[in-house]
Each structure stands twice: as structure tokens, then as C-alpha cells.
Amino acid sequence: MSFHNAASTRRSTSAERAAASPWMRAVSALTYPLSPGDFIDSLLPHTPRAARGRVEHIERNGLDAATITLRCPRGWHGHQAGQFINVGVDIDGVRHTRCYSISSAPERDDGCFTITVKAIDNGRVSNHLVDNLMQGDVVLLGEPTGEFVLPTELPQKLLLIAAGSGITPVISMLESLQAKDRIGDIVVIHSAPSPEAMIFGSELEQMAQRHAGLTLHRFYTQHTGESRHAGEHRGRFAPAKLSRLCPDWQDRQVWACGPDALLQSLEQQFDTAGIADHLHVERFRPALRAAVPGEVKEAQVQFSRSAVSATGNGAQSLLELAEASGLSPEHGCRMGICHGCTTTLKAGCVRDMRNGEVFNEEGDLVQICVCAPVGDVDLEL
């Protein structure tokens, strides 16, 4: 999976450049050293622009999720159902970027698309998007990416499995198939704690009523009430239940998105059955943000551009460690004041030894002369 993050949008994204008309490029000689877009962003922030989307509408979806309608940025080339997009917002003055699957179909033609965000406990961005975002706000957008898409040559039989917010790419696929009138033989399995908490529960139900070929199974993991309809189940979905719910599962191409535990058990089952190639998964939680270790012992530091690795100890700066490993990174004051050694953190966790500030987001720019590794680290050096 590829990520665009804050660091890779440093100058202008390719979407921005693609959207820059020749006229704009000529004007940039007049706005040098800024770009014309910089003036537009500051002075006319609501002008439609590449890599920016205006919030048109926000709607609750389930108990703790919201579907956010965004205006497509200028130069938008559309997406494929199942793809995700980077969304950047400023929270307490700090830019944060996260991926969200696009939950609307590419066929939607009002110049908007949606993302559907589930607020998770202590989740910084998800809670901000669900609770604080307002109509008219502008968010930063990357370009749609991801391989979790249906092939153009659609398989005869599909099985789509989702849990929680994992339904977002799946609903986009279904809406898209519906728009193209291509819903054939599809089994959909979706799980949530309760009917009220289920994201896109009623949309799925309506779709199932409309299309005879679409079979819907809904699992409510914490629900104690009566099941209302056929296809509603209490308890947790597990791959072992497939043979009962969907006896021909081995003949189907499967797209699955949900918590890691679910995806792992699916992968195991498909492996064992020798049909691993039938299963396509999307993980919402890649090993992205390193946990902050309580206690620091040894840390493996990877200087990836130089293909050198070293062992740090939490007290020696990354700059010293790099030098001890035979590298000579650019730097200045060696005391954290000149910002001449700023380097991109690709993965892992480092701590500013002066005040204990922790950096553990991909793309964080860290001052290596005052930061020490406090866990395994991958640096763009």
C-alpha cells in the first residue's frame, strides 16, 4: 500500500501541478518565490482548488460515525470504487493526515464524493472529523489510491465481507455496481455491535430488497434483542461460519475489510483451502504509528537512504548514532536551535531529549541532533 503523507505533499502535489493551467504557470513568475496558489489559499480560501475539498454536508451514520460529503478538488480524475484518499486537517494548529476510503460510487455526478468516518476511542483525527468538522470547512485531499478494487472483468460470484467502518469501500463498490446495473450474484456480510451502530445498515437492507441476487447477512456482536429479519444474526462473524452462510464461498472472489483479527482468520482459512488468490483485503490499520514505549532499552535504527542500520539506546542522539555508523548527515548547531538537521521519520518513534516530545507519525520532520530513538526507527537519511 502506498501512502502520501504530509511530507510528500511538501511542495505541491502532482494533482496541484496537473491542475495548474499554463496561465497559472506564467503568473508564478510574478508571485515568485510563492506560487499563485499560495495567494489564492490565503486571500480566497474558498476558491475551488486542487488538493482541497470543501465540506458540503455532514450526516451521522450509525452511532459514532459520520458521512462527510466533500466537493471534488479541481483537477479531480475520479476514483475507482474501493479506493481511499488522504485527508489532512489542522487540529489545535497541527496538521494531521489520515486515509479514508471513499464511500460513494464513482458514478455519483454532482461533483461531490463522500467519506465515512468512525470515531474511535482517543482517536485524534476521527473524533475531530465526526464531532468538530463543519459545513464550509476545507480539508486537504490527496489523490485516490489503493488496489482494493473490483476488476473490470467482474467475477460471476462475489462475496463482500466487512466489519465496522470496513464497510466504506464495500458500499462504494455496491453503489457503483448498482449504478451500472451489474448486481449479479453477491453475498454481503457485515458486522457491527448493534443495528443502531451499524454503518450503512439500512442502505444495505434497501439494496438487498431491490436486488434478488444480493444476499445480506448482518451480525450484531453486542445486541441482545430479537433478530427482526432473516439474515440478521447475533454474535460475531467468523470465517468458520461461511460454509453455513454461503456454502459456495470457495467459488467466489472475496473482498474483505475490517479489523485485523478478522482479516487474519480469513487469510488463514483461504490459505488452508488453497485459494488464497480469491481473497482481497484492505487493512485500515497498517503498522503505521509506532507505540510509545514506556521504557527504552535498545532501538534498531534504520537509515534507509544510506542502507545502514545501527543500535541506539534512547540517550544518544540520532545524529551521533548516524555519525558513529559512518554517515555524515547535514547538520549545524548540534543543540536543536538551527533546524539544519531536520530529517523525515519514515516509521517508528523518537523523542526530543530536551522536553520529551514524542514523534511517531509517518512523515514527521525531526531534528536528529536532539532526538533519540525510543523504539525501532526508520529514517529518511
Add this chain to the structure above:
Amino acid sequence: MTHPTYLTDAQAEAFGKELDAIRDEVKASLGAKDAAYIHRMIRIQRGLEVAGRASLFAGVLPPFWLAGTAMLSVAKILENMEVGHNIMHGQWDWMKDPKIHSTSWEWDTACPADQWKHSHNYMHHTYTNVVGMDRDVGYGILRMSAHQDWRVWNLGQPVYNALLAGLFQYGVALHDVEFDRVLEGKKSWRDAWTRLKAVGRKTSRQALKDYVLFPLLAGPFFLYVFSGNVVANFVRNLWAYMIIFCGHFPDGAHTFKAEEIENEIRGRWYLRQLLGSCNIEGGKIFHIMSGNLSHQIEHHIFPDLPSNRYAEVAPRVREICERYGLPYNSGSLARQFGTTTWRVLRLSLPGGSSLEPQAVLA
């Protein structure tokens, strides 16, 4: 020895720790209000620039020429000082906004950002007022400390000084090329040439914009737009020169010899920042127009804290200095600039050691 030698190492470290505590406190409290401040500053700056340039197109009418030139001058001053200088210091890096970041900002002046970050953020801020190491001590052409040997060409100093003030952006741009060190054989011609080429590229794009493209766009009013740009750049040069020279050379500012900073502990680094820096008193707008370099002491102690916070930490820094019996050099613009200019004149002649303050002894 001009250091206040009566502070033991332990006392100096304790002094530094108290300053560190202020830094940590401010860093931890940064948030949306601060972000809104820099965004507002950038918006005002860009708005003034657009309005100023638009007004200059009507520059055939004197009020428009005056207003346009004034707005463009202010825009250039704001861009260089409160916006550009401070962003390149990393003061706003905590926002993680790739567009308002020390690694990506380029400013509206002749000096390329990366060279500036080397000569200023690193050399000047690390080796502040150390003769022979901090190139801001005279920019390689002026004798600004009695610790510098007098040469006969220093007699021309009042003239060089006036030229530097008027052409300040080019003086700054040539800063990191270090011609004087090339002549002394301490730096290779090749290295200097590489830097000079980068300066040339940047300078030509700046000049193309201000002196060719905008005037041409004005068609028959070429000269009005051209002259407005010349004046705006000149005003910015004078202003920046004045604020920056007031930062380190008014009466009472200490300069240091290289041997004084051998094995310098962090507490003494703080001490040197304090002794080598001078504040200018003024109102809110004056502080903004000076890029908050009117809080030079706070800026040198906390070079990467957002400038909008210097005013609030200044009384606390001053209080700590008082407790440690340390001087805190703060005065009106007239006092600071007057004594700075006197220093330039006096040091064009031999001697001048009476200008160097006495060691601060208990």
C-alpha cells in the same frame, strides 16, 4: 574576559534550566490560537502585497503611487521579518504544515533560503557575537568589535555602512559566500562560486519580478511601477538593517573572543545569548514590523519559539536575569540605533576598547 565570570558553572546551568522551563511551558501550550496568528500574518502580508502592486498600476496619480509603495514596503518588511525569518527558524514547524515549514519556505529577498539558514540559523545563532565566527559581526566588511584588529581600510567604514544599509538584501545574500574567507584562503573558490551562482539565480528572479515584469505589465506606466518597487525594496533594506544592527551592537552589548567559548556549557551559551543581544522597546505594531526581533534577547534564547510569544515571556526572562544579577539590555529605538551608529563610527578609528562593556562582576 567579558563574561560575567562570577556565575559558577552550576549557577549558569541553573540559569539555563529556568529558561528551559519557560521554553517547555510555551511549547506545550502552542495551539490553534498561535496557528491562527501566523495564518493571519501571512494573509495580511499577501493582501498588502496584492493591494500595493495594484495601487502602483495607478501610480501616475501621486496618492496611488504613495499608497502602493507604502503597502508594498510594509508587505516586504512583514514577509522578510515576521513571516519569512521566523518560519525559516522553525518557529512554526510544530504545525506540521508543509507550506509553513523551515524546510520549504523561500522568502522575498535576494538571499536563497538554504544559504540564509546556514549563515544565520546556524553560524549566527550558535556563535552569537563571537568575533571571527559570527559573520553578523560586521558582515565581513565592518569592524564592529574592539576585539577585531584595526586596518587602515576601516577608515572608510561610515561609507561601507551606508552602502550596506541601502543594499542590505544583497549584503545578506553575499553573507554565506564569504569572500573575505576566500581571500584569506580559508574557503575554496569553487565553494564560493557555487554559492554565488545560487545567489545570482535567486537575485535575477527577484529582479525580474520587481523591476521587469510588473513594470512591463503597467505598459505606459512602466516607470511608476518600477520606481515603486525600487523604493519598496530600499525601505525594506533600511528597516531590516536598522532592526538587525540594533539587535547586537548598541551600547552595552558584549562581543566575545573565540577562546571564551571553548567547552561552553549550555548555561553559558544562554548567558552569551543574553549578553550579546539587545531589545528595542515599542508598541505592538512596531514589534510585528520588526519581526519581533525587538525581543532580540528572547529570540536568541528561544530561536524556535513562535515570535508571537516573545512579548509574554520577556518579563519572565527579565525577572530571571534580575535574580541572577545579569544585565538585560533594553532601550528605545533612538537609544539603541544611536549607540549602534556611534559604534560604527568610533570603530572606524583604531582602539575603541572603551566601547566593550566591563565584565559583569558581583
